[in-house]
Amino acid sequence: MKSETGFDHDLYKRFPTKGPRPESEFDELQRIWCKPKGLEYLTVVNNNYVGLYYVGGAFLFFLLAGVLALIMRTQLALPLNGFLDQETYNQIFTMHGTVMMFLFAVPAVEALGILLLPQMLAARDMPFPRLSAYAFWAYFLGGLAFFCSIFVGLAPNGGWFMYPPLTSMTYSPGINADFWLLGIGFIEISAIAGAIEIIVGVLRTRAPGMSLDKLPIFAWSMLVFAVMIVIAFPSIILATLLLELERALNWPFFDGLRGGDPLLWQHLFWFFGHPDVYIIFLPAAGMMSMIIPAITRTPLVGHNFVVLAILATGFISFGVWVHHMFTTGLPPLSTAFFSAAGMAVSVPAGLQVFAWIATLAAGKIRWSVPAYFAIGSIVIFVMGGLTGVMLALVPFDWVAHDTYFVVAHLHYVLIGGMVFPLIAAFYFWAPMMSKRRLSERLGRWAFWLMFIGMHVTFLVMHWTGLMGMPRRVYTYPDSDWTLPNQISTVGAFLIGLGVLLIVIDLVRNFRFSATDTVGNIYDAGTLEWLPTGLYSSRSIPVVKSRYPLWDDPNLSRDVEEGRYFLPNSATGERETIVTSPWNAEPQYLQRMPGPSWFHLGAAVFTAGFFLLLTVQLYWLSAASGLLAIGCILRWAWANDLPIVHTAVDIGAGIKVATYAHGPRSHGWWAMSVLLVVAGMIFLMLMFSYVFLWSRQPELWPDARPLAILFTSLALSAASLASALIAPRLYARAPWAAALLALLSAALLTSAWFVDALDWRAGGLDPELHAHGALVAAFLSWQGFFVVVAALMGLYAIARWKAGLLARERPATIESISLFQAYAAGQALVALTITRAFVLGV
């Protein structure tokens, strides 16, 4: 193999090393990665704990949303039932969808990624442990508070899709809709944080030798999952921002009477919403591709097809969003394109299903609870996929759209494509982290109850829908709809009973432990089944195949005895090996942070900021926001300290640096991904601008003076230049780089003021027309970047004054430079769009 980084592959031949390792080394590893005690359970950052909390939190929301479903089915058991009133039902169905999609499905798969990926890649931890912990706490605390809105009748009631104008101030004057919009703010933040973590984790912290062709399918699916979040979530982030601005400040983005358009929301929502289904499905399919080879004890047949299928799903799923808008009266030409894309996206799903079937044929299945749930999942998912193909046909969608047929379809897809694989994963991976395995008997009972209950509930719903019953109705007349509804209610309680058995099983048998576990009872072949502690595996093996444990029977023993990379702590701190993205060649040793109160404080105050804003306690909200920023700055302060770093031995005499900067470093990658997110949000804002302009171009005002445009462009360009020059000066004069960072921020701020003051002078009124609202939205968005860029400039100066800018450690300045350069680039584009776009057409 050709070397990617200049690393000599022959060095791998030094492993496994001969001779015993000193006992003290292992003790030190255990001391560094020690178990938390008492309150330390709150400040812990290790992926074993954070991942477990995350999975537990997501599962809790699954149970809560499931209870809501049973309450709904009780109401629908009888026609004209008085069990729930209209308003309560509408809140409950909205919360069921919202909680399942935002608080359960996405976090659950993200959680399993954080829990499993380090072990599966034989990394010591995720690359940004505090970021994971921050994301979890913001999500969990915020999510719980959001859920509680249902107990006081303030839960959102406009459906999980929140279509305006129903959700605009006119028709939803209460704060219920604000709970939805702000309530999912922290879920968006945690999803993005998790995505950054997972992208960098999968690409940069794999065990040496684990080139992409040896990457476990689950890791592939998590990688694509994370990239899809980075591309899809910005759309919902922008949509929620715009709708909240419309509600709070009366800026008419979605008001047809003032130049807005309700369909803009639908485009933005479904550009997120449709890929979201695959965001949920892909990791679950990745779990299936891990579990099926294990239960048949044979490698996955069609491994490369499955990888291609995962990548193809990621691409095609972004061309399917209009699939949800076939009944809005779009022209046939555009629906034809999206119909074709909707069909195409099912091809990679079919490829994966047949890869699983071929694998089952290649080996001999050993029946167990994970096997039951995996096979059940195939059956259910295929049925959901087939009705999905039907719905992709425009004429059939005209029939089935917004009826119970769609309710049936989406539950087949999500339960078959996500819930069943998830439960299979619970049973499959529990022995890896529990002192006791989960019960085969309870698990099989749970399977049959859920499998039968699933079909009883949802099979009949296809028919209910074709009988004409619309979705989202709190009651229905005594008619031909009564019987199928009663059948569905019975089925729902069967599913509930099955889930209850799983809860009982978890309570009775799941006992977390990092070291004293049941172990590899399914005889799986991937690295997460190495003997582990909180540090993952004792030493980090050289990976030579896709199923290393099957191909090297001595691997577990050698790893445990420290015969591979990093048998000790080379720096005396928490650390992991950072490897190259393609071939996973060791590049440097990343020092990792341990427990801390600051990320926890940041999470608590972030959740507090959104929730206090929702209940209109503005001053307290602002205070909470400032505290969150303070915690984040304090958290950042401890990073990149001027420690002298020398190369260290990571095993067998191989030496690597303990520090990296620029495009080699994990921090640079994370900042880049974050900026892609920012760029996507900005792109969606540009889309909104052009979309609304195209509706009524004749009503848009004339251009503003060109002199202002050129002035602010020049200032922004100067800001960009300063930001780019700063890191180049750093090695010679760190203080000059810090001053340039401040200068860049100052130039950007003045560009913003020149722009904003001119709009003000021109009498821009954001409430009057969508054009003004959009310009104000551009100004607000850019204003946010101006503030952050300024904070960063001041931060650089503060670091310099505190003597923390060491010449050989440019990472901090490089991150600031990247951000400021982006912000200045964004200013150039925003100015051109808002001031020159109308001129050009």
Next chain:
Amino acid sequence: MNPQSERDSPLWPPQALDPAGPFAAPLAEISWVMLTMGAAVLVIVLAALVLALSGSARSWMAHNKFVFAAGFSFPVIVLSAALIYGLTTTARLTDPPGANELRIRVIGEMWWWRVLYMDGDRVAFETANEIRIPTGAPVTFELESADVIHSFWVPQLGAKLDMIPGRRNLLRLQADRPQTYRGYCTEFCGAAHALMAFEVVAVTPEAFAQWRTAQAAPVLPRTGDRGAALFDAAGCAACHAVRGTSALGRAGPDLTHFASRRTLGAGILPNDAPTLRRWIANADDLKPSVRMPSYESLSDADREALALYLEGLR
């Protein structure tokens, strides 16, 4: 309490698969074809799964070639056929309306339907929640919304189409046999979304012409009718119009020929004597969240007079 559908067997076939006109028939056809195709593919996949698990003669399945053939080639062929079929069906159903077609503008409002029979760009007359059409000819519906997004669907007559504020969507439907068809709002539109239905009454062209003439006529003023006086005095006229009288309200349904309608409360209740009296007394009891206030404060005699007046609006 719901007016039942007039079909022989309400359970089978389901409404959407029981077409009554040329815009619904291709939809039912594509539904049947796709359901059959789906069932066939499901059987094939399940058979492959069972075979894979059974342990007999299955080594031929354990290859990349099988994965490619079954997981790629097979779906691509089936899906391409389905796509072509779907696109041609779409094309068959999206011809532009003819120039002389009957045009009916339906405006979705929270939570009822304003129905305007058009004469060119002019409104010939207004009614609500019940749409009468002649059999055997296509009718063009101009779908609009007065507030939030609604969606208009008559399963036995054709496709559903959204009513979006600020836009006008055109939908063509046709009924080939005289019958009453149920219609629903299928887009969630707030509190009483579940209680927003309507009926399409298809009658012979002759009967339709008669009805149309009758509907276009205003009511004859009846002097000395206590109910008519109360209709003004109690505030009904502030929201409801009765053409030919001083009642010009626009917020609620036009009641000019109220007594000729089959249902009450937007297709959810029979328009009979006891229901009408309960409706006047407390409409919110029968249709929670309805915008119409309660008239329990009126005396029994006054409410009776109002009911009699309304029952006279034929």
